[in-house]
Amino acid sequence: MPDQRLPRDFFAIPAADLAPNLLGTRLVRILDDATRLSGVIVETEAYVGVNDRASHAFNARRTPRNEAMYADAGTAYVYFTYGMHWCFNVVCARTNVPEAVLVRAIRPVQGIDSMRTRRGGAPDLDLARGPARLCQALAIDRALNAADLTSSDRLWIESGQRPGKIARTPRIGVAYAGHWARRRLRFIEVGSPFVSGTKSKPVALSRRGLAR
DNA sequence: ATTTAGATCCTCT
DNA sequence: GAGGATCTAAATG
Numbered sequence: 001m002p003d004q005r006l007p008r009d010f011f012a013i014p015a016a017d018l019a020p021n022l023l024g025t026r027l028v029r030i031l032d033d034a035t036r037l038s039g040v041i042v043e044t045e046a047y048v049g050v051n052d053r054a055s056h057a058f059n060a061r062r063t064p065r066n067e068a069m070y071a072d073a074g075t076a077y078v079y080f081t082y083g084m085h086w087c088f089n090v091v092c093a094r095t096n097v098p099e100a101v102l103v104r105a106i107r108p109v110q111g112i113d114s115m116r117t118r119r120g121g122a123p124d125l126d127l128a129r130g131p132a133r134l135c136q137a138l139a140i141d142r143a144l145n146a147a148d149l150t151s152s153d154r155l156w157i158e159s160g161q162r163p164g165k166i167a168r169t170p171r172i173g174v175a176y177a178g179h180w181a182r183r184r185l186r187f188i189e190v191g192s193p194f195v196s197g198t199k200s201k202p203v204a205l206s207r208r209g210l211a212r
Numbered sequence: 213a214t215t216t217a218g219a220t221c222c223t224c225t
Numbered sequence: 226g227a228g229g230a231t232c233t234a235a236a237t238g
Binding site: 061064082083 | 219220221222223224
C-alpha cells in the first residue's frame with residue numbers, strides 16, 4: 001500500500017492531538033521545475049488556540065498575518081520572523097478555530113541534492129533540523145501561505161508510520177509566554193538525530209535518502 | 213564544548 | 226518603535 005495524501009479529516013482535530021500524529025508522516029514539496037522534495041516529520045509543536053499565550057492567535061487577535069490560522073484544517077500557515085526566516089504550520093481543528101502545528105524538523109528523504117544547494121553547504125544533518133532550516137531546504141515561503149494541503153500540487157503530507165518512541169517537551173523559543181512556556185507541547189521522535197536541539201554529528205548517506 | 217552577539221525586516225502597537 | 230514560534234559565526238573557557 002503506497003503512502004497516500006492525508007485528507008482533511010486527519011487534520012480536523014485539536015493541535016495537541018495532531019502534533020504527535022504528524023510524527024512519521026511525510027512532507028512532500030514539488031518545486032516549479034517538478035523536482036520532488038520530501039522528508040519524514042520528526043519534530044512538531046502544538047499551538048493550541050486563543051488561550052495559548054505563545055500562539056500568534058493568542059487573545060483571538062486576528063490580523064492579516066495569522067489569517068490562515070482561521071482557515072479550514074489542512075491549510076498551510078507560513079509566517080516570517082526574525083527578519084529573515086520562514087516557518088511552516090499545519091492549520092487544524094475546526095474552521096475559524098485558530099489552532100496549528102508548527103513543523104520543526106524532517107529527516108530528508110527525496111531531493112537531498114536540491115536541499116543541499118538551497119542550504120548553502122550546511123551539514124546533511126542540519127538540512128531541515130529546525131523550522132527555518134526546514135523552510136529553506138524545501139523552498140517554503142510566503143507564496144505557500146494559505147495553501148490547501150489536501151489539494152495543492154506543490155505541498156502536501158502523506159501517511160506514514162508512527163515512530164516507536166515519542167517524547168514531549170516544552171516548546172522552543174517561547175520563554176515570554178508565562179506558564180504556557182512550560183507546557184509540554186513539543187513532540188519528537190526519540191533518538192532521531194534530525195530533531196533540533198540535539199548535538200550535530202556526521203551522518204551517513206544512502207541512495208534512498210539519509211539514514212536514521 | 214558552550215555562550216554570546218549580530219543579522220535583518222515584517223508585523224503589530 | 227519594539228520585538229520576534231531562528232540561525233550562524235565568532236568569542237570564550
